[in-house]
Amino acid sequence: MQQEHIVILGGGYGGLRAVEHLAGDPRFRITLIDRHPYHYLQTEAYGYIAGRFDIHDITIDLANWCRGFGRHVAFKQAEITGVDPEAKEVVLEHERIPYDSLIVATGARTNFFAFIKGLRENSYGVKNLQRAFAFRQTFEQLVYTKVEETRDPEPAELQIAIGGAGLSGVEIAAEMADVIEKHHKTLGTNAKKIRITLIDAADTILPGMSSYIVNRTAKRLESLGIRILTNAFIDRVEDGAIHLKDGTALSYRFMIFTGGIIANTLQSDVPLETNRLGQIVPDAYLRLSPHMNVYAVGDCVELKDAKGNLLPPTAQTAEKSAEYVAASIRKRLNGDPVSPFHAKVDGVFVALGGRYAVGELFGIIRVSGYTAYLLKKLITKGYYLGLKLRINTGFKKRTEA
Structure with missing residues (x-):
């Protein structure tokens, strides 16, 4: 069976979630590309900066993580210099990588506003x-x-x-x-x-x-x-x-x-519409029209809910957009109809030092203090444990090879 090659640009929250939701389908061969060899858990940066966490608490080795899915998922550390949609290739520093479907998940960086001198x-x-x-x-x-x-x-x-x-x-x-x-x-x-x-x-x-x-x-x-x-x-x-x-x-x-972000942009032979934050403005299906096999997820793309309101650039939003795109690719291969992207924020937790947090779920459940801290910790630990289990599998496969 000829496998469809899916290339994912960016090892952030959106990129990793796309891999997770596509790797179980034997019809796909997946290549994840990032300039860094690690996944950085930005949501835990507050604890690392204050000395609460160590470096191993906020980074995950991408090569071992990808290896944990099997031979059909690979990681490539490289600088991405552009995309050629006509040739269906990702342009790297020293080579070109062909793709059948492309997911752009290049994230964003701090926007040091130019109008604020110094x-x-x-x-x-x-x-x-x-x-x-x-x-x-x-x-x-x-x-x-x-x-x-x-x-x-x-x-x-x-x-x-x-x-x-x-x-x-x-x-x-x-x-x-x-x-x-x-x-x-x-x-x-x-x-x-x-x-x-x-x-x-x-x-x-x-x-x-x-x-x-x-x-x-x-x-x-x-x-x-x-x-x-x-x-x-x-x-x-x-x-x-x-x-x-x-x-x-x-x-x-x-x-x-921390007052703003600006999207990490990619050079492309096709002009892309962007907003004031440099985010790509996609169609209703998160495609970069007219190239129907190119998608964008996470902080690098403008995402909206069903009412047209902008969604915040959070890990939760990035993961939801990645899950949607992964499902859309599978539906396209199956010949099934695809509905427009509509997502909403299920909840938010704010870590407020030590064992204290404030949280709200589904707009109706409100918690604060130690209870909110435990719930936030449970969510974070669940995410991190999933990554670690996959890494352990990948590391074992590497040592046995």
Whole structure:
């Protein structure tokens, strides 16, 4: 039987979910391509940055993971330079890979807005592992600096600024503040002189989320001593100072920016419609028309619900779009009709430091505190366990080969 070759670009949440939902069909041969040899669990970045998790808790080896499915699933580490839809080939640095169906899942990166002078030069993002690693090192250095100041009777405050009070910014701020709060007895009281400020241009933290999530989160952040500035528009960033449009200047030692994303783009011989975030605007079936065998999933594509509302660029949304595309490819081969993509957010959990979280499921189930933490942990552990089991299988196959 001639197998259809499906090439998937990107080893993020969408790319991996597409592999999982296609690998069980013997009609497919799958190649996953990524510039990095690992899958980065971005949803756990907050814990890694604050020192709660280690590097092995947030990375998965893609070669061993793919090998765990069998010989019909392969991983290739390479820089993707473009796509040639007419020739039905993916263009890499030194070769071309032919495909029958292509799934673009290249994700997104931090959008350091060009209109904010000095933002890119003076702040960090956490959309990739390298920046998260640098951020963790810097945070640990700041804590160490405060621990060393034990002889200073009046230690100066050390300011950490976080631009963007969306999900990533809030979770990172809460986790860092919780680490400082819980360990100041052993680290020394000077460690509590590290102050964290959240800055957002919106009129609320977590814009777009329910009032329950927003209110419970705000109370938790305030209890952790985090300063929240909303309706605060950053005009420019200098080394050591953030200038707001209202003339206010905020001093800082270290700044992280989580205030927006921009899609990772691909060079293509066919012009693609994109939105202001650089995301591909697909047809109703997540196809990049007129090339019906090319699809896009995850953060690199504009996704909408049944009412036409934009869906947030989350791991949950990426996985739902990947599941839909995988099912669509199978239906196409079977000759079955395919319905347009319609998805919705089932729920959201916000990790708020230590064993505390806030969550909402299906718009009706609301939990906070330790219960929400356990539910979020259960979801995360289930995902991670599935990856680890597949890796163990792949590693065993490699050693036996």
